[in-house]
């Protein structure tokens with residue numbers, strides 16, 4: 001039985017030369033030799049730059065794009081991103097260090113996260129980073145730290161909105177949440193921020209993640225904007241920043257299509273117009289992680305064994321869920337689906353019978369591809385998992401089972 005290669009949109013980001021996938025201008029075998037060992041992640045700068053160019057072209061000029069670096073905190077990546085975006089969003093003191101090490105102005109760094117330690121808040125105030133405050137404890141601590149350090153903390157209120165981003169992979173707003181301050185408690189928080197003389201800059205509204213539906217993203221942005229207008233009735237000083245969140249997804253699974261940016265651009269155009277009237281001093285920002293870097297990355301692991309078990313073909317590779325938890329389906333998936341996968345040095349041959357690719361870990365959870373149609377592979381071939389630029393290496397349990405850590409390159 002022969003099938004043709006199932007083409008996934010993500011593969012179109014890269015080239016093919018003969019049988020080889022070409023990433024960053026290099027055939028995959030050469031790239032593997034340059035890295036020196038498998039498994040590895042490779043992130044292609046040109047894919048990121050092209051994606052951001054398309055995004056900017058689709059959005060109004062006034063919209064700032066911030067990179068939420070938890071999607072991929074590799075220092076070289078964060079450094080590269082500072083040349084393409086308007087700000088970096090960090091979610092820990094560790095991320096803040098990486099961001100500041102790039103030389104970015106602290107003016108353009110913001111810090112969100114539901115459990116900020118006192119030491120992290122102190123560092124952020126000292127650095128002059130914007131804090132997205134998420135609790136009354138943070139407001140009070142920041143007042144003390146501002147006094148101690150002799151500089152007023154820059155704060156935006158992270159609002160837990162009274163709505164959700166529909167159809168989102170992970171909901172991060174609406175209903176009871178650990179994130180942000182409930183919209184109905186924000187007037188009280190604003191009063192405290194004022195009384196304690198913190199430097200208020202605006203609102204941060206983030207409703208969810210991994211959304212491929214432009215309509216629901218527009219709806220969330222409109223509701224966020226309306227909510228910001230309502231909340232601003234409780235303050236007498238100007239709003240300098242409205243961070244409308246993000247939630248832009250990328251296609252992973254069969255049947256998923258790329259997010260259509262044009263309706264989002266049109267909708268934001270209207271928001272920009274209204275902002276100029278209602279909040280004349282405000283900058284408008286989106287913060288995106290996955291959307292900016294996800295499609296630029298591949299995970300490459302080598303076939304080290306193969307077997308047929310009761311009729312089912314298996315390839316066993318030198319890396320798996322220890323490096324790429326999300327591709328194994330164990331990072332927030334409810335029903336496991338295959339990421340796009342190919343044999344990177346056999347891109348043109350027809351596909352074989354359904355093949356299951358597993359990593360070397362002694363657990364059935366370590367599956368990279370379940371019964372996929374792939375070229376017939378041999379030992380030493382290179383298995384490539386696409387859409388791996390976000391929530392890969394840093395979101396995986398590298399220590400689990402004591403295998404070597406994964407290498408990352410930015411090319």
Ligand SMILES: *Cc1c(COP(=O)(O)O)cnc(C)c1O
Pocket residue numbers: 068070071089091112206208209210245246247248287288289290291390
């Ligand atoms: C995780 C996170 C993001 C990025 O989410 P993506 O789905 O990767 O775009 C943005 N903002 C905040 C506050 C986050 O916690």
